[in-house]
Amino acid sequence: MSTVDYSRRRFLRNSGIAGGGLLVGFSLTGCSTSAPPLKPLAGALAPNSFVQITPDNRILFYCPRDEMGQGVTTGLTTLVAEELDVNPAAIQIELAGPHPDYSNPAFGAQGTGGSTSMAAHYDQLRQVGADVRALILNAAAKDLAIDVAQLTTDNSFVIANGERHPYGKFVASAATLEVPVDTPVKPAAEFKYIGTEFPRLDGVIKSTGTATYGIDIDVPGMHYAVVARAPVAGSTVNTVDDTATRDMAGVIDVVPVATGIAVVAEKYWQAKKAAAVLDIKWDQPELAKVTSASLRADYTAGLNEEGESADEEGDAAAALANATHTIDSTYWAPHLAHAPMEPMSAVVHVRNGEADVWTGSQGPGAVQGLVARYAGLDVENVRSHQTYLGGAFGRRATLHHVIEATQVSMATGKPIHLLWSREDDIKNGVFRPASLMNIRAGVNANGKVDAWQAKRVGGNITPETLKNALPGFLPNMPEGVIDWVVGLSNSAFDGWVVDGSSVEGLFEDYDLPNREVTHVTQDHGLPLTFWRSVGHSYTAFAKEIAMDELALLADQDPVQFRINNLDNNPRLQNVVSVAQKAMAKMQPAEGRFLGFAAHGSFKSYVAEVAEVSIENGAVKVHNVLCVVDCGVAVNPDVIRSQMEGAVMYGLTAALHGNLDLDDGVIRQSNFHDYPILRMNEAPAVEVIIVESREAPTGVGEPGLPPIAPAVANAVFKATGQRLRSLPLRLA
Amino acid sequence: MIEFTLNGERVRTDDSADTPLLWVIRDTFKLKGSKFGCGAGLCGACTMHVDGRASRTCILPISAVAGKAITTIEGLGTPDNLHPVQESWVAHSVPQCGYCQSGQIMSASALLADNPSPSEAEVDSAMAGNICRCGCYPRIKAAILAAADSPVQQFDPQLDHPSQQETEASA
Secondary structure, three states, X not given: XXXXXXXXXXXXXXXXXXXXXXXXXXXXXXXXXXXXXXXXOOOOEOXXXXXXXXXXXOEEXXXXXXXXXXXHHHHHHHHHHHHHOOOHHHEEEEEOOOOHHHOEOOOOEOOOOOOOHHHHHHHHHHHHHHHHXXXXXXXXXXXXXXXXXXXXXXXXXXEEOOEEEEHHHHHHHHOOOOOOOOOOOOOHHHOOOOOOOOXXXXXXXXXXXXXXXXXXXOOOOOEEEEEEEOOEOOOEEEEEEOHHHHOOOOEEEEEEEOOEEEEEEOOHHHHHXXXXXXXXXXXXXXXXXXXXXXXXXXXXXXXXXXXXXXXXXXXXXXXXXXXXXXXXXXXXXXXXXXXXXXXXXXXXXXXXXXXXXXXXXXXXXXXXXXHHHHHOOOHHHEEEEEOEOOOOOOHHHOOHHHHHHHHHHHHHOOOEEEEOOHHHHHHOOOEEOOEEEEEEEEEOOOOOEEEEEEEXXXXXXXXXXXXXXXXXXXXXXXXXXXHHHHHHHHHHHOOOOEEHHHHOOOOOOOOOOEEEEEEEEOOOOOOEOOOOOOOHHHHHHHHHHHHHHHHHHOOOOHHHHHHHOOOOOHHHHHHHHHHHXXXXXXXXXXXXXXXXXXXXXXOEEEEEEEEEEEEOOEEEEEEEEEEEEOOOOOOXXXXXXXXXXXXXXXXXXXXXXXXXXXXXXEOOOOOOOOOOOOHHHOOEEEEEEOOOOOOOOOOOOOOOOOHHHHHHHHHHHHHOOOOOEOOOOOO | OEEEEEOOEEEEEOOOOOOEHHHHHHHHOOOOOOOOOOOOOOOOOOEEEEOOEEEEHHHOEHHHHOOOEEEOHXXXXXXXXXXXXXXXXXXXXXXXXXXXXXXXXXXXXXXXXXXXXXXXXXXXXXXXXXXXXXXXXXXXXXXXXXXXXXXXXXXXXXXXXXXXXXXXXXX
């Protein structure tokens, strides 16, 4: 089967962040040193940056990607384990610190995101495992004086003449040999661990409270810092009265930082109470004049602007004029916060020309670079210690908390534990951009969607993301140059090119021979960034409801209608066909209705069916069927859990997620007014993984885009109400 | 000075009486398994057992726990000696990011101590106070229902030893 190239959007007219990744076209390394990252343990073999084997046969894997729950430690360990021939459960996993060797091959920088990890490391880490195994076999052949062809391996043992020798027995000898390269890797038919079921490798530490997150770091002499933040993003401090604060128990200092005023105390609770009584006057930016209603009015006016072309083929206007049935529908998705369960936190200690930083981030190299920049140190003198991430979803690539902790440590000379509150997280974070989308489309007499004019109005994530990423990835780039680059990207997206992430998913899936995709930038100054599945999180909502509307106008079954319009996208077409068969077996009880949606993102293909009823005037989702093609299923259970989780994350957005602006202030503040889906609202999820020999692709994000439109399409069947705004609210 | 029992051990602290129990456990007694999620009793990441009842400790001042028995995730089981609920969590690969799971497990173990064979609706109701942003709910439910069938029905080991050790730790 062939694959659809999701980069087929016009290269020159689209730029910036593709698929939630970092910066396409830049090569960013967080560290200039080329010294190997590993200091071998006593007597251990460390033939590369990823694997160590000790004489007592402990095998350590240095995981280059960041574990935010997506199962990457389990997944990447499985790749090395397969070729090294070691049970993955026997491997000790270490979280790699910053080093160019741990760059994400998808970005050329040490970052985790964009559902890239498995695809980007699939060949690399199997090769690492195969080469180290070959090295051990060469050493064993030498030590045992047996032809290497007579040796085999089994779960960290070399088998020679029926005898078992631990790998560790040969590490001293192996250290004197050259490391083989390009050792042949196994054909898929010989896989022992890839594609099999076993419990995820971080299950025990995460079920016993023993996994260490950034918030758990506790070092001698550590003090806590809490920052009083401006109600309106982008404000600056005018005056501060800290008299009452300095008198409070435990307070040792009050320190201005980039984002507000930090209060430092011996304990967190003391700092939190003392920060609450600071009296700060702020100078407010233009955003302070913006309300939800004024923003929506600006976006609506934007729909009448011509906009910039993001994609064009055939003659959409002519096809629309000739179509048998047409729609002209407008869809809305609001600003959202990520709200990972662990609020932002970092521990930083700057002293004597060096620094340590501990935090769980989506880029330990950027963490190192930020501390170096703000402490005036060389990156070589900053040790960045990566922890587990208490959720991320795109949020932990923006690292203001690291800058704040660095500034407070510089001012006080102490190790500083800086922690955001949930209110900080929801009111003062970086957000999923709101989007207003219009689709004018037409279907011809053959049931093919012949015309597709789509326009998206909203903010772009690339300028803010550049502003936050460049200082860390390029710690020596002067502020003035960064401002220039950010300014350039801002003006470029306003009237010249289209930020790819703003429109991704709005047009790529279906055949659409005549299409015209345009973009109108509306930027009110609210900081924006990638949020799980990025542009797809809102474009799929518009596109998949539009397809339902067209199918009904053409009097066709909505699922078969999709299949008929996917001739150029065989993998998504197959996923829809598999879902169609499974859906036929679903027998919704009286009062329940099925809705369907499908979407390709991050090179994976997903179809979802939602079984929905209306209870007490609200939407209730009972069951979800999810069919996914993500290439080779390295860890089927991790894939299932990512699909389950993406459905829940997407349902929170579909049923609850909304941020309002009152005079530039985010109105919501905590889980009472920014509710997250709870156990009693969670549907059962059945996941079908399509068998595939294609290279593995993303699973962290692709399960999310189809769920909101699937639910909306079911609600239409249940009520006749066509809901085109998120969150879904019945009239 | 406020005294209470922490995982079977008598302890005392001179933290101010309004300090939430969560911060006393994390910052003073250095047990980091219980998490801060919202500071408002809305998400359950901070859940501990107070005299066997699942309690939101981010809004529970220590003045309210004087003389009471506190069990944290560290007191429930360890990697080498998993509690039946933890075993079930591992077997079902429940955690994703894992941050909320201490609180989930403390709520689940309190539920099963109280009601060894809950219905699905009873699980929904007992667990509705614990948010999991990764959306592990189907597995949490499956893990609780599987643990409910476990022959081991002692769900709060710290309450199994009411005499408690007389050793004191203070901070």
